[in-house]
Amino acid sequence: MTEPPDDPNRESIPLLLARTSRRAPAGGGDGAPAPAPGPVPPPRSSLRAPSARADKAGTMGYLRTRLGAAGMLVGVMLVMIAIFADMLASDFPIMCKLHGKTWIFPNVTQPAELVALGAEAVDADAEWKLPTLVSHGPSSSTAAPLLPPGAVKGHPFGTDREGHDVFARVVHGTRTYLVFALAAVVTSLLFGGLFGSLAGLFGGATDALVGRAIETVSAFPPLVLVLGIQAAVPKATVATLFLAIALTRWPEVARLVRAEVMQVATRDYVMAARALGASPLRVLRKHIAPNVRGQLAVLGAVGIPAVILIEASLDFLRVGGPLGTASWGETMSEFRDAPGAWWLLAFPGVFLFATIVALNLVGEARRESFDPRAR
Amino acid sequence: MLGYALRRAIWAIPTLFGVSLVVFLLTTLLPDPTPDGGGSASEVGFRLRTDELRRARFLDLPRFLNTEPHDVRARVEDCVAHVVLEDDDAQLCEKRLSQIGGAGLPHLLPHLDNLPPTARGRIAVALAPIALRMGVVEQRELADPGAAALFWERFWEDRSVDFTAPAVRRSVDRLVARGTDLREEELRVVDTFALEHLVEAMRLTKDTNALIRLTRLASHVTGRDVSVKTGDDPKRVRAVVSDWLSWWYVHESDYVLLQGGAKVTASIAQTRYAKWVLGAATGQLGLSTRDGQPVFDKLLSSAPVTLGMALLALLLSAMIAIPLGVIAAWRRGHFVDHATALLLLAFYSLPTFLVAELLATFGRAADAGVVLPVVALATVSLSIMTQQQRASMIEALGQDYIRTARAKGARTLRITVFHALRNALVPTVTLAGVQFPALVGAAFVVEEVFGIHGMGWETLRAIESRDAAWIVAVTLLCAVVTTACLVTSDVAYGLLDPRVREQQIRRRRAT
Numbered sequence: 001m002t003e004p005p006d007d008p009n010r011e012s013i014p015l016l017l018a019r020t021s022r023r024a025p026a027g028g029g030d031g032a033p034a035p036a037p038g039p040v041p042p043p044r045s046s047l048r049a050p051s052a053r054a055d056k057a058g059t060m061g062y063l064r065t066r067l068g069a070a071g072m073l074v075g076v077m078l079v080m081i082a083i084f085a086d087m088l089a090s091d092f093p094i095m096c097k098l099h100g101k102t103w104i105f106p107n108v109t110q111p112a113e114l115v116a117l118g119a120e121a122v123d124a125d126a127e128w129k130l131p132t133l134v135s136h137g138p139s140s141s142t143a144a145p146l147l148p149p150g151a152v153k154g155h156p157f158g159t160d161r162e163g164h165d166v167f168a169r170v171v172h173g174t175r176t177y178l179v180f181a182l183a184a185v186v187t188s189l190l191f192g193g194l195f196g197s198l199a200g201l202f203g204g205a206t207d208a209l210v211g212r213a214i215e216t217v218s219a220f221p222p223l224v225l226v227l228g229i230q231a232a233v234p235k236a237t238v239a240t241l242f243l244a245i246a247l248t249r250w251p252e253v254a255r256l257v258r259a260e261v262m263q264v265a266t267r268d269y270v271m272a273a274r275a276l277g278a279s280p281l282r283v284l285r286k287h288i289a290p291n292v293r294g295q296l297a298v299l300g301a302v303g304i305p306a307v308i309l310i311e312a313s314l315d316f317l318r319v320g321g322p323l324g325t326a327s328w329g330e331t332m333s334e335f336r337d338a339p340g341a342w343w344l345l346a347f348p349g350v351f352l353f354a355t356i357v358a359l360n361l362v363g364e365a366r367r368e369s370f371d372p373r374a375r
Numbered sequence: 376m377l378g379y380a381l382r383r384a385i386w387a388i389p390t391l392f393g394v395s396l397v398v399f400l401l402t403t404l405l406p407d408p409t410p411d412g413g414g415s416a417s418e419v420g421f422r423l424r425t426d427e428l429r430r431a432r433f434l435d436l437p438r439f440l441n442t443e444p445h446d447v448r449a450r451v452e453d454c455v456a457h458v459v460l461e462d463d464d465a466q467l468c469e470k471r472l473s474q475i476g477g478a479g480l481p482h483l484l485p486h487l488d489n490l491p492p493t494a495r496g497r498i499a500v501a502l503a504p505i506a507l508r509m510g511v512v513e514q515r516e517l518a519d520p521g522a523a524a525l526f527w528e529r530f531w532e533d534r535s536v537d538f539t540a541p542a543v544r545r546s547v548d549r550l551v552a553r554g555t556d557l558r559e560e561e562l563r564v565v566d567t568f569a570l571e572h573l574v575e576a577m578r579l580t581k582d583t584n585a586l587i588r589l590t591r592l593a594s595h596v597t598g599r600d601v602s603v604k605t606g607d608d609p610k611r612v613r614a615v616v617s618d619w620l621s622w623w624y625v626h627e628s629d630y631v632l633l634q635g636g637a638k639v640t641a642s643i644a645q646t647r648y649a650k651w652v653l654g655a656a657t658g659q660l661g662l663s664t665r666d667g668q669p670v671f672d673k674l675l676s677s678a679p680v681t682l683g684m685a686l687l688a689l690l691l692s693a694m695i696a697i698p699l700g701v702i703a704a705w706r707r708g709h710f711v712d713h714a715t716a717l718l719l720l721a722f723y724s725l726p727t728f729l730v731a732e733l734l735a736t737f738g739r740a741a742d743a744g745v746v747l748p749v750v751a752l753a754t755v756s757l758s759i760m761t762q763q764q765r766a767s768m769i770e771a772l773g774q775d776y777i778r779t780a781r782a783k784g785a786r787t788l789r790i791t792v793f794h795a796l797r798n799a800l801v802p803t804v805t806l807a808g809v810q811f812p813a814l815v816g817a818a819f820v821v822e823e824v825f826g827i828h829g830m831g832w833e834t835l836r837a838i839e840s841r842d843a844a845w846i847v848a849v850t851l852l853c854a855v856v857t858t859a860c861l862v863t864s865d866v867a868y869g870l871l872d873p874r875v876r877e878q879q880i881r882r883r884r885a886t
Contacts, residue, residue: 212389212390212393213393215389215390215393216390216393216394216396216397217397219390219393219394219854219857219858219861220394220397220850220853220854220857221812221813221815221816221853221857222816223816223817223819223820224815224816224819224849224850224853224854225850227819227834227838227846227850228398228401228846228847228849228850229401229404230838231834231837231838231841231843231846232401232402232404232405232843232846232847233404234404234405234406305724309726312726312728313726313727313728313820316726316728316820317728317819317820317823317835319835319838332728332729332732335732336732336824339736345729345732345733345736349726349729352726352729353724353725353726353729356724356725356726357720357721357724360720360723360724361720
């Protein structure tokens with residue numbers, strides 16, 4: 001079963017699908033798109049003669065490729081920030097010599113000996129040190145609360161209501177969010193893939209059951225379902241939040257996998273494989289999986305910003321439960337109690353926005369390379 | 376056409392069933408209620424209060440199948456057994472017997488003789504409150520176990536004729552038709568045995584005078600102080616009656632005898648799931664633990680706020696999205712098209728709470744006006760609707776009839792609006808139905824930021840105070856609204872475009 005292309009009810013409408021009537025330059029491509037050879041027939045669906053602007057083959061395609069690349073770049077930067085969060089902001093320096101002992105990467109390992117001494121003592125007593133970019137961790141509250149950016153040296157983004165360094169919060173929040181979203185998306189892909197392929201392969205009662213389950217879960221607005229689960233469980237933790245979000249995401253995956261499996265299962269080569277005695281599992285792995293993999297990647301790419309959005313909203317509403325050391329939504333929610341402190345909203349907000357835009361752009365670019373309709 | 380609409384509505388039934396299951400499972404996650412004020416677990420009063428709270432959520436019933444549905448006889452026998460054994464529950468059971476009251480007497484008094492003497496005495500004394508409620512005896516006459524047992528024996532000899540369902544029903548009917556104090560006295564003697572018929576009469580009658588007597592009688596025999604007073608306004612009368620009906624819904628099995636077919640039905644009906652679903656379907660969603668008000672009433676006052684806001688936002692975003700999509704499609708590949716695409720991506724990626732917070736801060740209207748919240752909400756669906764409008768417009772512009780119109784010399788504006796837009800609007804309009812639930816979800820955030828007291832605001836307060844009933848009700852309502860929107864949207868799509876209708880039916884058959 002494939003969704004008809006004109007049915008808007010089931011599929012999310014891809015953004016940025018600015019389709020020109022001509023083909024965008026073939027995916028990947030080698031540099032600048034070549035102008036279409038010969039006299040170009042006017043696009044069928046346009047009322048006017050195409051202007052010179054539109055005539056430069058695939059302006060939009062070019063732009064889109066560029067935007068996709070830019071999104072990818074920002075995405076990679078965010079991942080780097082997440083990985084090297086400890087190098088950017090930590091209570092301890094990257095390296096230091098203290099009381100005759102040389103410490104390497106105490107910012108990552110957080111050795112108990114130094115923690116006992118305290119960050120300030122380490123700072124003051126070190127014979128030499130290689131400090132991190134900002135020498136405050138996300139949880140240390142040594143500074144005065146609500147310092148605006150630049151008011152005090154060492155707090156480039158200011159401090160929040162508890163005197164935490166906002167830069168450290170934002171940087172470590174990147175790690176929290178990306179790890180969480182990635183894990184939630186991978187989980188939903190696993191579950192969705194499992195149930196979708198079961199439904200597609202076996203059909204009949206299994207399919208009906210999975211189909212109803214998909215419809216049921218999609219009947220809840222995601223935020224409401226996650227709120228409900230977080231409120232209902234005896235003790236809301238990161239684990240429950242994680243499961244709740246994965247629960248809201250899997251139907252989308254299952255729907256896609258199911259449709260794809262059903263479609264592919266009727267192809268001749270699959271029939272041939274079956275006739276040769278291949279087990280359903282082998283067919284799934286060798287013949288069907290390669291067809292679905294690309295689309296799953298797209299779902300993963302657009303799933304991450306969606307998860308981050310829900311997560312940030314919950315943190316902002318302060319119902320997410322303790323997520324980790326730092327989170328953007330939490331910092332932003334403090335703005336509501338301190339309305340003048342724009343930096344609490346601005347810096348995490350910019351990071352959040354940039355993350356979502358970048359990942360959406362990547363998702364769009366990925367989608368186009370797998371969706372022939374989008375070309 | 377009606378057939379199609381009906382068929383589409385019927386497809387939603389499994390979904391609704393699934394929704395009810397999911398929300399029901401959500402309720403099973405909720406922690407067991409504990410009464411305020413504390414108390415030791417062995418104290419009878421504390422246990423009775425705990426039981427009451429648990430029963431209000433049907434936690435005393437099995438989840439999906441009740442192999443031994445309880446009725447009044449089973450409860451009485453259970454209690455008697457405990458008293459005879461004189462175990463830890465004996466005291467509690469004596470209290471329960473007096474609560475079950477007159478309805479339990481036909482299953483208790485005839486067998487009183489067969490009990491060991493001490494147990495007989497204890498039970499006879501425990502039943503004293505019933506006799507006092509009936510007004511047939513003085514307190515001191517029942518203080519001694521022997522005398523009490525003798526009293527009940529004689530009581531049953533004299534009065535057992537009164538404890539028959541047809542007789543009591545007739546009495547209740549007469550009380551409703553022409554209420555006199557004498558008839559009330561008469562019913563008082565059968566105590567809770569009349570409760571079933573009293574509640575039934577409450578359900579049926581609209582007469583305030585009759586309701587005064589009925590609720591007074593019911594209050595008297597149950598010890599609940601919920602009754603209609605003379606001079607109450609109709610609203611309060613209705614509230615009292617619905618209070619009694621929901622109380623009866625929970626406690627029915629204490630007073631009613633199950634016989635024959637009713638026993639079979641009860642094995643399904645007397646379960647937590649069935650009770651909860653039927654209650655929810657009839658608007659009995661329990662009491663909010665935060666402020667003690669009925670959840671249904673609170674929903675009635677707060678849901679319109681949220682749903683109305685979402686509707687306004689939908690209209691607003693449609694008003695912007697449709698022209699924008701048309702222009703983008705019309706000027707496809709031009710600057711306008713690219714600019715809108717980029718702008719929409721930005722809107723799509725902006726978190727709702729950030730938009731709302733920014734608008735609330737810079738709009739300086741955190742406590743006034745519905746404009747800013749609606750604008751903040753509208754950004755949620757703007758992008759998707761514009762993209763849909765643009766895509767369907769492009770498709771429409773590519774059709775042959777457009778070229779024909781063009782060839783016949785129709786003007787561009789005419790073609791765009793009359794020929795293309797008419798067809799291209801259909802998917803967008805139906806998309807609106809699907810966007811509505813997303814807007815309801817987003818409204819939760821917007822309400823919190825702007826301090827609007829709708830469903831979302833209430834929900835967040837409920838989460839803070841762990842108000843289980845409210846959370847469950849809201850989750851259920853949202854899912855039902857979503858399903859309804861989906862059905863409406865599909866039906867509307869089918870109405871507007873017969874091709875889609877056929878396609879949907881075919882697709883359903885295929886699955």
